[in-house]
Amino acid sequence: MISDIYTKYTAFEQEELLEKIRISTSEKRFKHVLAVQETAIILAKRFGGDVGKASIAGLVHDYVKERLDEELLRVVYENNLDKEIIAFGNNIWHGVAGTILIEEELGVVDAEILQAVSVHTTGSDNMALLDKILYVADFIEPNRNFPGVEKARELVKVNLDKTVKYKTKHTLLRLVENEAKIYPKTINTYNKYVAN
Numbered sequence: 001m002i003s004d005i006y007t008k009y010t011a012f013e014q015e016e017l018l019e020k021i022r023i024s025t026s027e028k029r030f031k032h033v034l035a036v037q038e039t040a041i042i043l044a045k046r047f048g049g050d051v052g053k054a055s056i057a058g059l060v061h062d063y064v065k066e067r068l069d070e071e072l073l074r075v076v077y078e079n080n081l082d083k084e085i086i087a088f089g090n091n092i093w094h095g096v097a098g099t100i101l102i103e104e105e106l107g108v109v110d111a112e113i114l115q116a117v118s119v120h121t122t123g124s125d126n127m128a129l130l131d132k133i134l135y136v137a138d139f140i141e142p143n144r145n146f147p148g149v150e151k152a153r154e155l156v157k158v159n160l161d162k163t164v165k166y167k168t169k170h171t172l173l174r175l176v177e178n179e180a181k182i183y184p185k186t187i188n189t190y191n192k193y194v195a196n
């Protein structure tokens with residue numbers, strides 16, 4: 001039974017969990033996380049990943065994205081998280097600090113799910129299958145609409161690693177284009193999955 005994954009991986013039944021996430025997110029983001037969940041399930045089935053973990057990871061991955069900066073920074077300090085992330089803003093914080101709050105508030109303790117959430121925006125130089133599934137699902141879910149998303153959707157029909165490569169390159173190009181700071185872990189992802 002698919003609903004069992006909620007009590008298996010979180011402290012809540014499906015309905016309660018969805019409500020907690022719904023009230024923590026804007027309407028648009030709630031729609032996004034539901035779509036990432038659906039997409040992650042499809043990718044897990046396609047590439048032999050754990051469907052239950054992919055489903056929960058998709059649902060919770062942006063749980064703290066709309067928290068105030070002060071709260072996320074407090075989490076970084078109180079939990080002795082890597083201080084390097086402080087200079088990089090919400091885009092980086094909501095994954096790393098998110099894992100702490102997802103565990104505390106939603107009862108998610110599975111190490112693979114937490115890791116996938118932690119690296120969902122940056123990737124890493126050692127991505128597990130679940131990490132890749134969430135990283136790619138977040139990029140291609142059906143509500144996404146940016147130049148290049150169709151190419152990514154085509155790629156992922158056949159090859160997950162090539163899609164990881166595509167997203168990483170696309171993200172870095174955009175960061176450079178905007179002269180944005182680049183988190184070192186994103187460079188590590190590039191060196192591992194893009195560079196020859």
Ligand SMILES: [Fe+2]
Pocket residue numbers: 061062065094120121
């Ligand atoms: Fe995110």
Ligand SMILES: [Fe+2]
Pocket residue numbers: 032036061062138
């Ligand atoms: Fe997301």
